[in-house]
Amino acid sequence: MQAMEKITISDAEWEVMRVVWTLKQATSKEINAVLQDKMAWKPATTKTLIGRLVKKGALTTEAMGNRFIYSAAISEEVEIKEATSDILAHICNRKAGEAIAHLLEEAALSHDDMAMLEELLKKKKSEAVDVVACDCVPGQCTCQHFHG
Ligand SMILES: [Zn+2]
Known part of the structure; x- marks a missing residue:
């Protein structure tokens, strides 16, 4: 526990x-x-x-x-994953793309990193939706102003 x-x-x-x-x-x-x-x-x-x-x-x-x-007593790999997931937990689902784009712009990347990201983007592209669902509490983002 x-x-x-x-x-x-x-x-x-x-x-x-x-x-x-x-x-x-x-x-x-x-x-x-x-x-x-x-x-x-x-x-x-x-x-x-x-x-x-x-x-x-x-x-x-x-x-x-x-x-x-x-x-x-905790692994570096797990902590890095949790810390990056925390960023997404702090924002509206619809702002995730923008936040990830910002991270991508900030990061120094190798050719290997680029190949890995291109592969991932290809996969994500097949799962992309027209509008990302927002599951925020009303009052924590402006999404509902457009749909309410
Ligand atoms: Zn939202």
Whole structure:
């Protein structure tokens, strides 16, 4: 039951998770060493963020002598998918195309990425509809003004 609960990670906590995902196992000192130039955090800040992530169930901790070793309890792949799905959950279905177009414009993409996206677009094109259904609560988007 606990494992199914969605964990929300703040921007600062993402920075810590990325280090642990990369190193697999890390001490707070190692995490801070990676982030000190980028984030200009004091060791205490890193420790606070680690503490929150352990509490949330995103990191597990193991004592080794007088040190604590941290490992990720959630997968990077799953978290990236959830974070991108969150964007779509925050907006009207009819604004999804625009939001995705914006992401596409912002992203630096390889030829392999382009091939993957072209393939996906081809598939999505076969499923495209004339008008995307809006399932917003009245008052959270203007769709119903056009249909009500
Ligand atoms: Zn809507």
